[in-house]
Amino acid sequence: MDDAGILALYWRRDEQAIRETEQKYGAYCRSIARGILSDPEDAEESVSDAWLRAWESIPPKRPEKLSAYLGKLTRNLCLSRLRERSAQKRGGGELPLALEELAECVPGPGDPEAELEARELGRALNRFVADLEKRERDLFVCRYYFLTPLEELSRRTGWSESKLKSMLFRTRKRLKKFLQEEGYQ
Amino acid sequence: MNADKLLDAFSELDEVAVRSAAALLGFEEERMRTKKPVKTIIRVALIAAILAVLGIGTAYALGLFTMDVRAPEEGEELTGHYTYYDPALKENVTEERDLTKSPLILQFTGEGEIHRVEFRPGWLPDGKESDFLERYGDPGAEDWFWYYTSFYDRRLGGAGILYQIQCNYAFPGCTVYMDGESARAVKEEDWGDLHITEIEQTSYFKAEDGSPLIYRYVLVFDPAAGWYISIGGTADFETLEHIARELEVRSMDELAENSTSDYYYLGVGIG
Numbered sequence: 001m002d003d004a005g006i007l008a009l010y011w012r013r014d015e016q017a018i019r020e021t022e023q024k025y026g027a028y029c030r031s032i033a034r035g036i037l038s039d040p041e042d043a044e045e046s047v048s049d050a051w052l053r054a055w056e057s058i059p060p061k062r063p064e065k066l067s068a069y070l071g072k073l074t075r076n077l078c079l080s081r082l083r084e085r086s087a088q089k090r091g092g093g094e095l096p097l098a099l100e101e102l103a104e105c106v107p108g109p110g111d112p113e114a115e116l117e118a119r120e121l122g123r124a125l126n127r128f129v130a131d132l133e134k135r136e137r138d139l140f141v142c143r144y145y146f147l148t149p150l151e152e153l154s155r156r157t158g159w160s161e162s163k164l165k166s167m168l169f170r171t172r173k174r175l176k177k178f179l180q181e182e183g184y185q
Numbered sequence: 186m187n188a189d190k191l192l193d194a195f196s197e198l199d200e201v202a203v204r205s206a207a208a209l210l211g212f213e214e215e216r217m218r219t220k221k222p223v224k225t226i227i228r229v230a231l232i233a234a235i236l237a238v239l240g241i242g243t244a245y246a247l248g249l250f251t252m253d254v255r256a257p258e259e260g261e262e263l264t265g266h267y268t269y270y271d272p273a274l275k276e277n278v279t280e281e282r283d284l285t286k287s288p289l290i291l292q293f294t295g296e297g298e299i300h301r302v303e304f305r306p307g308w309l310p311d312g313k314e315s316d317f318l319e320r321y322g323d324p325g326a327e328d329w330f331w332y333y334t335s336f337y338d339r340r341l342g343g344a345g346i347l348y349q350i351q352c353n354y355a356f357p358g359c360t361v362y363m364d365g366e367s368a369r370a371v372k373e374e375d376w377g378d379l380h381i382t383e384i385e386q387t388s389y390f391k392a393e394d395g396s397p398l399i400y401r402y403v404l405v406f407d408p409a410a411g412w413y414i415s416i417g418g419t420a421d422f423e424t425l426e427h428i429a430r431e432l433e434v435r436s437m438d439e440l441a442e443n444s445t446s447d448y449y450y451l452g453v454g455i456g
Contacts, residue, residue, distance in 0.1 A: 002300065002438055028200070031207040071203060072196040079193070103188040121190065122197020129202050134327060141206035145195045148210060156209055184186055 003066040010058040017058075018051050025067060029074040035146035036078040046081060050074040075145070082147070094147040101168070102144060105175040107184055121184070128178045132171065139164065140171050205327065250295030250355040250411040252404075254370045254382050257285055265360060265448025284360060284448060289368035289384065291404075291451065293355035299411035299441045302352050303329040307431030310335070310347065310424055329435065338419040345390075345398050348418035348428060349453045354441040355411045361449045365389055366397065372422075376430070380406045383422060386452075400453050403429045410436065417453045 001020045009017035029050055033043035050073040063069035082095045129137055139157070142148040150161045157164070257263050263284040271278045284290065305328050322330040331352040338345040353361070368386040375381065381403060388398040402417035403425040414432065416425045 002298075004438075028204070028207075031210075032203065035207060035210055065200070067200045068197070071200060075196040076193070079196075099188045099192060102191045105191060106186055106188055119197060121186070121194035125194050125197065126199050126202075129198060134205070137202060138206045138209045141195075141198065141202050142210060144192065145198055145203060145206060146210060152210075156211070179186075 006066060007058065007062060010055070011062075018055060021051060021054060021066075021070065025070050028067060029070055032071055032074045032146070033078050035142075035148065036075065037081060042081060043078075046074060046077045049077050053077070094149055098144055098147050101172060105172050105179065107176055107180040124179065124182050124184070128175055136167065136171055139167055143168055201327065249297070250293060250299075250357070250408050252355055252380070252382070252406050252408070252413065253292045253294075254289065254373075254384070254404075255292075256289055256369070257287060261285065263287070263290065263360065263362075265362070265446065267446040267448070269445060282448060284362045286364075287362035287368075288365060288386070289363045289370070291361035293357050293359060293411075295355060295357050295408075295411060297411065299354050299356070301331075301354075301437040301439050301441045302410070302412045302414075302434050303331050303437060304333075304350060304352065304414055305329050305433040305435075306333065306350065306428065307433060308427055310420065310428075335418065345388075345392065345400070345419035346453050347420050348416060348425060350414065350416050350428065350432070353413050353415055353449070353451075354443070355406070355413060356441075356443045359443070359447050359449060361451045363451050365400075365452075376405075378407065378409060380408060381429070382406065383426075384417075401425055402451070405429050405432070407434075412436075412441070415451060417451075419453075 001024065006017055006020045006024065009020060026047070029047045030043065033046040033050075034040065037043045037046060050070060053073050054070060061069075079095070129140065132140060135157075139153065142153055142156075143150075150164055153159075153164050154161045159167075265282040265284050266279050267282070268277050268279045270276070303322060320330050320334065321332040322328075330350070333350040335347045335349065338347045363384075363386060366387040366389060368384055370382055371385050372383040373381065384402040384404065386400045386402070388400055390398045392398050398419065400417055400419060401422055402415055403422065404413050404415050406413040412434075414429070414434065416429050416432075418425065
């Protein structure tokens, strides 16, 4: 079923919407959840939560691209779980490490009162990522979208962790420069 | 902005970038694999029986398509039609093509929308990345194609193409014809919900040693969606099946476009 058909089911409050969503996007969202959460049960629960959030938010929302909307819901739910866990134990885990690394890309303290729309920043990130070479892009997305540990990335790519760290460091520097040029001060 | 906001903004990344990274991590889409073939054969036959009882209305509701692979019958008239606008005559012109000498044809029935599909090879025979002859996909859709032609078959001195992968559609009422000295279906089976037909064709052309050039095809047909992907070439069936099993296929939002022709050609070649 195409996205327009699935959205129509949501708007009609027809529960077939959930079945169609699961059939079309279940594998994709599960891959996001499994990538971020090591526990398969947690991942499965996050995907189910994503379907519930989709049901609760559509309508009134009418996402332009359903795959992007569901992917975002899933990832945000997974990050919330990770943040809860990080708050409960001190240190450890990929989330604090990823945040530390991404802090290098933040151009400057800027206006602490300014609320930047995540969507605008997301669009900028898409422009940045589209310009990267495929391998560089895959690594960057694995590390900061899926929060994949360097050890896992090293196993997948066959590159040493030190090589991966250098590559990611260079990409973060480029991101910082890009964000500065985009006016994110 | 702080690192938390930046991390959150990654959720807005385009699906293409996310899927590409997911593939690197091994979280790949469901591949086409054999799953409970006996159950699926029964299911397809049962649905065909339901359709026969309930008629075309149900076919539309279920969106089911059929592919009939056969040799033209003795004395059967088979004519293909191609309509185009002639600017000199300022009118539409229809050309006809006689298809009766085709050794094998494919014909389709069904109703419902057919969406355009793209494929991403999960495995290909050894060869350099740059060895492909031609490949086409949507701009920006890295690794996804609707047409992919490999290198020439070196075993045959460059005659023949090792494999060519193409997206095709089961437009009802259309005929797909083949040419060559002969062509016949050698195997049919089901891989889960997909129907597989394997065809062996003896080409008009010869290999370097003068022996006939044999092309093999693995057609992967989705009767629910109305697309079929042809993997054809001079490679053996084991290789073509391996390519087929490891393909990822994704359905696009836009509908597949039928041209102003009611016949298409199934073969392997470029240009």
